[in-house]
Amino acid sequence: MFRAIQLFAGSTLLASACVVQAFPTQQVVPGGLVILPLASQEEHRPMAYYAGARVTVVPEGDSWVALVGIPLDTEPSLQQLKINLGGVQQTISFEVQPKHYRTQYLRIKDNNKVEPDDDSSERIVQEMALQKRLTKQYTGEVLSTEFIRPVAGRDSGRFGLRRILNGQQRQPHSGMDIAAATGTPVKVVAPGRVIYTGNLFFSGNVVYVDHGGGLISMYAHLNQIKVKNGEVLGQGDYLGAVGSTGRATGSHLHWSVYLNGTAINPALFL
Numbered sequence: 001m002f003r004a005i006q007l008f009a010g011s012t013l014l015a016s017a018c019v020v021q022a023f024p025t026q027q028v029v030p031g032g033l034v035i036l037p038l039a040s041q042e043e044h045r046p047m048a049y050y051a052g053a054r055v056t057v058v059p060e061g062d063s064w065v066a067l068v069g070i071p072l073d074t075e076p077s078l079q080q081l082k083i084n085l086g087g088v089q090q091t092i093s094f095e096v097q098p099k100h101y102r103t104q105y106l107r108i109k110d111n112n113k114v115e116p117d118d119d120s121s122e123r124i125v126q127e128m129a130l131q132k133r134l135t136k137q138y139t140g141e142v143l144s145t146e147f148i149r150p151v152a153g154r155d156s157g158r159f160g161l162r163r164i165l166n167g168q169q170r171q172p173h174s175g176m177d178i179a180a181a182t183g184t185p186v187k188v189v190a191p192g193r194v195i196y197t198g199n200l201f202f203s204g205n206v207v208y209v210d211h212g213g214g215l216i217s218m219y220a221h222l223n224q225i226k227v228k229n230g231e232v233l234g235q236g237d238y239l240g241a242v243g244s245t246g247r248a249t250g251s252h253l254h255w256s257v258y259l260n261g262t263a264i265n266p267a268l269f270l
């Protein structure tokens with residue numbers, strides 16, 4: 001059996017039916033997320049997939065709902081979520097609305113971080129594959145979607161900014177930057193398990209935390225890392241300190257959030 005349900009995001013019916021205090025804010029735009037009701041909780045937890053990646057499914061009221069991350073490079077259009085409900089395949093459609101992101105011009109002192117040499121390029125390719133693996137993890141179920149701010153400080157770079165570095169166009173900004181003094185403690189935003197710590201070419205000293213069910217957070221440019229791979233953290237536990245390692249113009253935390261392997265705007269979780 002194949003059934004298509006049309007849901008138009010942005011409709012107040014959809015929004016009001018799904019919003020729970022602990023849920024992220026729905027913003028059905030590139031780099032945002034859509035919250036879609038799938039089935040009654042009397043059914044087994046459905047499996048949902050978007051663009052081939054497994055999607056976070058959580059209980060809400062008496063329903064199962066999907067939290068779907070929308071990639072920044074999505075063209076505004078009708079998109080499809082595939083669900084498997086007790087062996088029955090279904091499709092749910094949602095409309096992605098346009099969003100304009102501003103351009104940010106930055107001057108990076110170390111030009112190798114903008115125009116990498118051959119050795120660095122090789123390293124970058126390997127690290128991109130690693131980051132893809134880390135952000136696509138789907139383990140168990142989501143522990144919590146209620147986040148705290150990882151560090152106090154001024155927002156110094158919004159998610160989604162189109163970036164011109166030393167006059168060259170580069171990837172748009174995949175997280176939120178918070179300016180803070182070197183050494184300021186960084187807290188984990190929700191309970192989870194550390195799945196990677198290390199030093200990456202662009203991110204510098206970095207920690208990845210798996211919050212279960214396809215929800216991942218990442219903390220970059222750290223001065224110090226205080227946790228180990230595999231460590232289980234409670235919300236607010238310190239994982240490291242703010243720094244400027246990797247490609248950074250000054251001391252700040254770069255914080256990213258991923259759903260279904262897609263970087264989305266962390267501000268939607270605050």
Ligand SMILES: [Zn+2]
Pocket residue numbers: 157173174175176177253254255
């Ligand atoms: Zn950043």
